[in-house]
Amino acid sequence: MTNQAPFNQLSHKQENISSEPRRYLVNIDSISMNQLFTDCLVIGAGIAGLRAAIEAADPQLGRGCNVIIVCKAAVQDSNTWQAQGGIASVLGKKDSFESHIADTLNTGCGISDKKVVELVVRRGPELIEQLLRWGTDFDKINGHIAMTLEGGHSHPRIAHAHGDETGRIIAQTLINKVRQNPSIKIIENFFAIDLLTEDNKCTGIIGYDKHGRLQIIWAANTILATGGAGQLYRETTNPEVATGNGIAMAYRAGAVLWDLEFMQFHPTTLYVAGASRALITETLRGEGAVLLDSNGHRFMKEYHEAAELAPRDIVSRAILAQMLKTNSTHVYLDVQHFRKGYFAKRFPRIFELCKSFNIDVTHDLIPVRPSAHYMIGGVKTDMKAATSIKNLYACGEVASTGLHGANRLGSNSLLEGLVFGKIAGQVVSQSTKVVATHLRHPLIKYQIPHSDRTRLDTIDVRNSLRALMWRNVGITRKAQPLKEAEEIIRFWQRYVMDKVFDSPAGWECQNMLTVSLLMAHAAQQRQESRGVHFRSDFPETDDAHSKKHIEISKDV
Numbered sequence: 001m002t003n004q005a006p007f008n009q010l011s012h013k014q015e016n017i018s019s020e021p022r023r024y025l026v027n028i029d030s031i032s033m034n035q036l037f038t039d040c041l042v043i044g045a046g047i048a049g050l051r052a053a054i055e056a057a058d059p060q061l062g063r064g065c066n067v068i069i070v071c072k073a074a075v076q077d078s079n080t081w082q083a084q085g086g087i088a089s090v091l092g093k094k095d096s097f098e099s100h101i102a103d104t105l106n107t108g109c110g111i112s113d114k115k116v117v118e119l120v121v122r123r124g125p126e127l128i129e130q131l132l133r134w135g136t137d138f139d140k141i142n143g144h145i146a147m148t149l150e151g152g153h154s155h156p157r158i159a160h161a162h163g164d165e166t167g168r169i170i171a172q173t174l175i176n177k178v179r180q181n182p183s184i185k186i187i188e189n190f191f192a193i194d195l196l197t198e199d200n201k202c203t204g205i206i207g208y209d210k211h212g213r214l215q216i217i218w219a220a221n222t223i224l225a226t227g228g229a230g231q232l233y234r235e236t237t238n239p240e241v242a243t244g245n246g247i248a249m250a251y252r253a254g255a256v257l258w259d260l261e262f263m264q265f266h267p268t269t270l271y272v273a274g275a276s277r278a279l280i281t282e283t284l285r286g287e288g289a290v291l292l293d294s295n296g297h298r299f300m301k302e303y304h305e306a307a308e309l310a311p312r313d314i315v316s317r318a319i320l321a322q323m324l325k326t327n328s329t330h331v332y333l334d335v336q337h338f339r340k341g342y343f344a345k346r347f348p349r350i351f352e353l354c355k356s357f358n359i360d361v362t363h364d365l366i367p368v369r370p371s372a373h374y375m376i377g378g379v380k381t382d383m384k385a386a387t388s389i390k391n392l393y394a395c396g397e398v399a400s401t402g403l404h405g406a407n408r409l410g411s412n413s414l415l416e417g418l419v420f421g422k423i424a425g426q427v428v429s430q431s432t433k434v435v436a437t438h439l440r441h442p443l444i445k446y447q448i449p450h451s452d453r454t455r456l457d458t459i460d461v462r463n464s465l466r467a468l469m470w471r472n473v474g475i476t477r478k479a480q481p482l483k484e485a486e487e488i489i490r491f492w493q494r495y496v497m498d499k500v501f502d503s504p505a506g507w508e509c510q511n512m513l514t515v516s517l518l519m520a521h522a523a524q525q526r527q528e529s530r531g532v533h534f535r536s537d538f539p540e541t542d543d544a545h546s547k548k549h550i551e552i553s554k555d556v
């Protein structure tokens with residue numbers, strides 16, 4: 001490895017990190033199980049999966065596949081549905097692709113893939129215009145999509161819908177579009193347990209349906225769009241579905257994973273004891289909200305010249321440092337100076353949320369602190385959304401395309417899901433030649449040795465894991481706590497991974513242990529600070545040795 005080659009080709013490979021020996025989490029006897037067949041299977045119904053399905057089923061592009069989308073809960077249960085602030089794209093006359101590209105690369109701290117950044121930024125406007133044509137009710141000014149500013153962007157380029165309900169409005173548009181197409185079938189409450197493979201080729205999945213049955217879905221092509229992993233942390237903005245399933249499934253199947261040390265923490269989530277950590281969008285700071293500590297002091301200027309508009313990692317660490325300095329559990333967002341009536345109109349969801357906790361934002365400060373928000377790392381994909389496993393594609397938060405580098409620029413993730421969802425669907429549509437029912441399906445017989453260890457309280461393991469990740473693999477990291485986290489997770493794995501569970505809670509717990517271990521391991525390997533990965537024992541960025549990606553895969 002040298003620093004002469006383009007850095008995006010540089011990676012440091014780690015193999016067989018996890019102590020889990022298993023290829024599959026459940027016993028399989030493919031002949032005797034329920035079976036479905038499809039040209040294209042999409043796992044996940046967020047922006048990436050829905051957009052991919054629409055494209056894969058389009059008969060004007062290629063074969064016009066029959067598509068099955070599975071999602072483990074209701075179609076509305078996704079990170080996409082929760083997205084508030086907006087979607088970034090160059091739509092204003094004073095803005096330019098070059099500026100959006102430069103901002104994205106700048107935030108990525110030296111390890112973004114420039115080709116990917118260019119692709120995503122340049123494709124953005126046409127796909128947002130398409131969403132508009134399909135019925136997304138973006139907020140407008142004088143008939144044009146209204147654009148707002150967010151930290152790290154040098155122009156107002158964030159399109160939003162119904163104020164702070166951007167994700168819900170976009171997702172609803174895509175769901176409507178999917179439902180209009182008889183070639184696409186959505187199966188809700190279907191838990192994908194494992195990807196089925198033969199000779200490094202994906203042939204479908206084994207899952208668990210709403211009737212409590214194991215079910216095989218054979219697919220000519222599979223698109224993984226299972227979203228993020230915020231639930232690995234005690235404090236998170238992510239809904240319950242975000243447990244890193246796709247990363248764990250892909251790891252067991254032998255896919256190459258990338259950048260798992262990079263978990264982005266959102267600086268401002270509502271901190272009210274007992275409430276879930278609801279996100280208070282960054283756009284609020286873009287529109288003038290300021291951060292105060294518990295003494296009423298505006299502190300951000302002491303940490304960064306852009307103050308409240310500094311990149312997320314800097315704001316998160318500054319808040320944490322200020323909490324320590326003032327011996328407080330949180331800081332505050334102050335919006336009392338906003339024009340009368342503006343907040344309720346522009347941020348209706350947050351307004352209602354605060355009101356439900358007796359916080360009147362026109363007179364009260366909003367208590368906030370950081371929490372786990374966005375998984376930058378994931379399943380490594382190329383410009384065509386292809387993974388290292390044949391016939392397996394990945395898009396959205398589960399994928400690691402190299403767009404975000406070591407830090408994600410706000411509102412670039414919905415954009416990435418939209419662009420790579422379309423690309424994945426298009427590639428699948430153009431490459432699917434054989435009708436799924438005519439494919440030869442492998443015989444899979446897989447038997448796990450019986451374990452007679454006692455039954456487990458998986459909720460307890462899960463809660464302990466989330467607390468450990470928050471404490472030891474959180475916003476600020478260092479060698480000893482990271483090593484301790486890895487040891488503890490390995491210990492838990494010894495008695496959790498040998499079980500055969502019969503419901504999603506157990507498989508999810510196993511997946512969470514797998515992904516957490518890989519993250520703790522990757523965080524130890526990166527002995528420098530870069531983007532969202534901050535090591536207090538290596539506070540500097542080390543371009544000479546560490547300007548590369550950490551790649552992880554398992555021999556299967």
Ligand SMILES: Cc1cc2nc3c(=O)[nH]c(=O)nc-3n(C[C@H](O)[C@H](O)[C@H](O)COP(=O)(O)OP(=O)(O)OC[C@H]3O[C@@H](n4cnc5c(N)ncnc54)[C@H](O)[C@@H]3O)c2cc1C
Pocket residue numbers: 043044045046047048049070071072073075077078079080081082083084085086087088166167190191192193225226227228237238239241242245246279373374395396397398410411412413414415417
């Ligand atoms: C509160 C919040 C606010 C955000 N605000 C913004 C914003 O303003 N702008 C922005 O760009 N980004 C924002 N983000 C990030 C953005 O929403 C996500 O990165 C993006 O929506 C991810 O889309 P996705 O399609 O990859 O995954 P998701 O939308 O998370 O969808 C994942 C899907 O996979 C399914 N799934 C998971 N595991 C399984 C399994 N085992 N079997 C079957 N199905 C499974 C889930 O059920 C779900 O349908 C925000 C995120 C959160 C949490």
